[in-house]
Amino acid sequence: MSIFKKTIFTGFSPNLTGRDTARALSYLLLPWRWARISSGRYVVLAEKKLREYFSVRHAYTFDSGRSALYYGLKTLGAGEGDEILVEAYTCVVVVNAIKFTGAKPIFVDIGDNFNIDPANLENKITAKSKILIIQHTFGLPAKLQEILAIAKRHNLKIIEDCAHSLGSRYQGELTGTFGHIGMLSFGSDKIISCVRGGALITDNQEIGLKIKELKNQLPEPSLIKTIQHLLHYPIFYISKPIYNLFIGKIILILAKKLNIINKIIYKQEKAGELVKFYPASLANALANILCYQIDEIDRLNSHRQNISEIYTKEINNQEINLPWRNNPIDFKNCACLRYPILLKNPNQLLSYAKKQGAMLGDWYNVPIAPADINFKKTGYLNDCPKAEFLASRSINLPTDRHIKLSDAKRIVKIINSFSGSN
Ligand SMILES: Cc1ncc(COP(=O)(O)O)c(C=O)c1O
Known part of the structure; x- marks a missing residue:
């Protein structure tokens, strides 16, 4: 991982903004908002x-x-x-x-x-x-x-x-x-x-x-869980820009280990079991942040479409298959959450890109993700060969609001310079 270049993320809370962080902090720090958290x-x-x-x-x-x-x-x-x-x-x-x-x-x-x-x-x-x-x-x-x-x-x-x-x-x-x-x-x-x-x-x-x-009939969300979700904002907001300096990485690892922030999928869920705190209703504080984001859906998607067009036009590595170029899609009608690419050795490209400061996505690298779940509990009978094949070759590229034109070009350059023998 290069310490001189800003890290490019695919996951890691791609929609997070300073505005949302300020709103989350207001619920955590302003006593007159506490009664309105749930x-x-x-x-x-x-x-x-x-x-x-x-x-x-x-x-x-x-x-x-x-x-x-x-x-x-x-x-x-x-x-x-x-x-x-x-x-x-x-x-x-x-x-x-x-x-x-x-x-x-x-x-x-x-x-x-x-x-x-x-x-x-x-x-x-x-x-x-x-x-x-x-x-x-x-x-x-x-x-x-x-x-x-x-x-x-x-x-x-x-x-x-x-x-x-x-x-x-x-x-x-x-x-x-x-x-x-x-x-x-x-x-x-x-x-x-x-x-x-x-x-x-x-x-x-x-x-x-x-x-x-x-x-x-749903219960209100647990206050502890909602506070964890609100803390997600300042912690990611601080950590992401300094991730390349390792401090950001350490803050995120510690925050996860110490249960200060939430997990996307809990251990129990990976084992096919219910989690104690859920289901519940949506917390008011989170709905407040959601309201801003609902107003942005089309604008954010238009950005995602533009970034996807760059990948489609500029990736030219013969080892990489672009399903959205081979079967051309109408980007204007696609939310383009992530841009899928396929290759024989996805793990090699993931680590090659990581070394150059780009953390690409691995959705879904198994037919039922993530890879560390109890597969037996899912009831999957290994009867979907195409899903297995595509999962074994999948990588996805970020398209979110924080991916600037220069970031997309940096990703293209990394991908175009990759060779399975690297
Ligand atoms: C395809 C798909 N459907 C549903 C969900 C569930 O969404 P949530 O994470 O909000 O529970 C996910 C979660 O990642 C998903 O990938």
Whole structure:
């Protein structure tokens, strides 16, 4: 890692700003705000902003996307004896949300676009199939026309997993508005963030009222957890610019080890178990920060699209495969959360880039990420060869608001100078 060059991050809270940090600090330091940490008017405001953004009648927030997904599944009746179809090349918390309802996850293989392969979907449907989760990986909308036609034929209910695709459009309409329910995530690495948060949206009156009823039964978030989430802001804000000097790295490692800041995925979740503090409602203080970010969705995505175009035009290393160039995509309709590239030896490129101060992303390097989970508990039957192949070759590049044109060019230069024999 070079100490002379600013580190480029892919993860590490890419949406974090000074404005959000100041707001988080105000909740931590100003006594008259303490009473408003857990509950207050911002949850209602965030939900209103989401309803307006999506032009839907219902939007309800939760402590996370995974909790939102769990309640979305419950709303659509998932339970013991049901099969829920979901793509391999996803995150373990998605699989946990299914399992916690009592239903069984059935993994569908993916296509070159990292989204559900319609042909494989047909093969995986049985009489027990009840709900289909459609993920729009990296922000690229799935083949909705084909997939929705299959779902209709088999009477499947749909949840769109828009954790990566907030603001993406398919045939002019926002992803999240095609299924019975759209699920959003505001986790620290997503399109917009409040460290941890999520939502469900729907325009269906009956479904909306059911979600509302379940959401109203949620406990308030634990104060300790919310304080951890608020502390995430100053700690990352201070550490990232000095990460290359090692001090930043040490602060982050210590903050994690000492439990001063949250973990994105807890140990229990990696083992397929529930975490004690969740599910819960979204904390008012986090909803306050979310409100600013909701107003920025389209602007942030437009930046992501511009950065993605640079990668598409300028990466010219023969060892690297660019799926978004080979099957050209319309960047204007894609949230471009991360820019996927494929190569034979992703770990070599990760460490080569790291040495030059660029920490590239490894979503998803296994079909159900992260790699250190208890795979047996997921119920995955090693029956999605394409997902396994793509996972074994995946790297993703950052596109977030902090990636300047010069950073994108630095990444291009690193990638173009890489050789598997380096
Ligand atoms: C595809 C996908 N769906 C859902 C989630 C869950 O979102 P959250 O982290 O807000 O619980 C994730 C989490 O990383 C994800 O990658």
